Amino acid sequence: MNTHEKRTSNKINIAYIGGGSRQWARKIMSDLIIEESISGEVRLYDIDTKAAKKNEVIGNMFNNLPGAKTTWHYKAVHTLKDALEGANFVIISITPGTIEKDMYSDVHTPECYGIYQAVGDTVGPGGYIRALRTIPMYIEIANAIKDYAPDAWVINYTNPMTLCVRTLYQVFPQIKAFGCCHEVFGTQELLMTALNEELNLGLTDRSQIKVNVSGINHFTWIDEAFYKDIDLIPIYTQFANKYYDHGLIKEEHRGDPFKNAHKVKFDLFRRYGVIAAAGDRHLIEFVPQWYLKNESDQEKWIYWLTKVERRINSLRNKNQETNDIIAGKKELTISPSGEEGVQQIKSILGLKSFVSNVNLPNAGQIPWLPKGAVVETNAVFKSGSVKPVQTGNLPLNVQNLVLQHAINQEALIHAFFNQDKQGIMNIFANEPMVKRLSIEESTELFNIMIDNTKAYLPEWLLH
Incomplete structure (x- = not known):
């Protein structure tokens, strides 16, 4: 469907915390672009601003792909406040450390x-130590949601899932959050x-x-x-x-x-x-x-x-893939995530x-x-x-x-x-x-x- 053929849809604002993601971001972009009933803006916040900027470029590229049924505007921002203000939905997908x-x-x-x-x-010694460095991050995120987007719906994808969602509610009991796996x-x-x-x-x-x-x-x-x-x-x-x-x-x-x-x-x-x-x-x-x-x-x-070495190699490959897509060396395609x-x-x-x-x-x-x-x-x-x-x-x-x-x-x-x-x-x-x-x-x-x-x-x- 060409851009001028895209249907009128419900416009929403999404704050994506962890918006420099090399994996989840691309999945969400694919799923959003083929859903003709919603459109709007996705603000990408990440402590790695360069990664978020690259996802801004790729996200906006999706609008012109064959099969795109709607339009989304992607924008990398520098603060949680910038991402959250006016957000209807918040997606959290971060790498803690x-x-x-x-x-x-x-x-x-x-x-x-x-x-x-x-x-x-999730559990085991690794899961619990990961939790100890994730909880402070989620305390900051929960407080920011409370201050700037208290009515937004919050979707968490980060592990350890249970403790991430539990922290959000511990800090902000009125939050509307749930975790997806x-x-x-x-x-x-x-x-x-x-x-x-x-x-x-x-x-x-x-x-x-x-x-x-x-x-x-x-x-x-x-x-x-x-x-x-x-x-x-x-x-x-x-x-x-x-x-x-x-x-x-x-x-x-x-x-x-x-x-x-x-x-x-x-x-x-x-x-x-x-x-x-x-x-x-x-x-x-x-x-x-x-x-x-x-x-x-x-x-x-x-x-x-x-083995973590496998994850390191995977991250390296995904970084290269991102650079190749932006440079036009690799084709960007819509691929529903499931x-x-x-x-x-x-x-x-x-x-x-x-x-x-x-x-x-x-x-x-x-x-x-x-x-x-x-x-x-x-x-x-x-x-x-x-x-x-x-x-x-x-x-x-x-x-x-x-x-x-x-x-x-x-x-x-x-x-x-x-x-x-x-x-x-x-x-x-x-x-x-x-x-x-x-x-x-x-x-x-x-x-x-x-x-x-x-x-x-x-x-x-x-x-």
């Missing part, structure tokens, strides 16, 4: 103590694969698979799954048993940490009768005693650790009704987790509201697994806001990956990791 130094320490320093992590951004989408796709294999339906749209989601981010569970009136749990039972021994993965994907063989997911289902709804590389960090005791567990459970942020925005604007899994404070939607803790369930999106769906109970053994992590996360928030360093050290030592160490070893590891990322930490944590 550097990948080369801070995330490298998060993931690889614990290896000196025999602790291996598959991701290192695509891990459940992958499980819907797996259920669709099982259904297609059983009934040869040829389904390609995962949204046709309706699931009941319950848990916390990256440790969610599904106890009900349907396609129309077909109960998918019996079909999944056969599917999990069939592929349990060797996993389900294409040969060319072996060795890729971002691909799943699902063997851990199948094992958890056989144990508990409910479906763990995240990728194996996340699940194993919540129950490391079974799947992540040492590096050799990768072979048994068919997963691969995400994420649901734009559909959520449309629903809040009253243009449709929509159900999606999101992270919100627990107001009773999961009765067995602490009130106020950030939990992940389905929610109904419609004009001006996002209402979580009550999930009911999971098996008690599963509740126990989830509860210990939810309590640790809540305890970390309370200790941080009370400037209780000893309390934080106790939580760190009690983390399932760390508790194998002596108290002296866990204290030593904590202090080394804190020192490695001290540039982003408050003074009270450094003494």
Whole structure:
């Protein structure tokens, strides 16, 4: 559709915090440009102003691409205030610290103590140290939203998801924020694969698979799954048993940490009768005693650790790709991301009704987790509201697994806001990956990791 053929649409303002993103920004730009019912301005704020400026150029290039159905004006700004004033929606997607130094320490320093992590951004020693430098950033962001865009809807994509969203509400209880994660989408796709294999339906749209989601981010569970009136749990039972021994993965994907063989997911289902709804590389960090005791567990459970060197190389490649697109050496194309942020925005604007899994404070939607803790369930999106769906109970053994992590996360928030360093050290030592160490070893590891990322930490944590 040519520019002069684009339809009149609802105009909105979006503040993008982390607007220099090499990954999420391009996804959101693609999704926005093909949604003809909304248009407007996206203000890009990032501490890396040069990266935000490059995204400004690329974002505006999307308007002239074949397939563009609307028009968006992208503008890099220098302050949070400039980004937020007048914003209807706020998108947060930041990298807390550097990948080369801070995330490298998060993931690889614990290896000196025999602790291996598959991701290192949610739980485990890496996830908790990442949280400690992320929380101060989110305190600043929450205060800025409170001052300059108190009525805006806030969508968070940053990890650790639970603690990011929890911090926003701790600072600004009236904030309208929710966190989005695509891990459940992958499980819907797996259920669709099982259904297609059983009934040869040829389904390609995962949204046709309706699931009941319950848990916390990256440790969610599904106890009900349907396609129309077909109960998918019996079909999944056969599917999990069939592929349990060797996993389900294409040969060319072996060795890729971002691909799943699902063997851990199948094992958890056989144990508990409910479906763990995240990728194996996340699940194993919540129950490391079974799947992540040492590096050799990768072979048994068919997963691969995400080495930070891979992330560094990926960042380097994305930077080069950005430069090549701006220079005209590489073609820019519209590529729908499969994420649901734009559909959520449309629903809040009253243009449709929509159900999606999101992270919100627990107001009773999961009765067995602490009130106020950030939990992940389905929610109904419609004009001006996002209402979580009550999930009911999971098996008690599963509740126990989830509860210990939810309590640790809540305890970390309370200790941080009370400037209780000893309390934080106790939580760190009690983390399932760390508790194998002596108290002296866990204290030593904590202090080394804190020192490695001290540039982003408050003074009270450094003494």
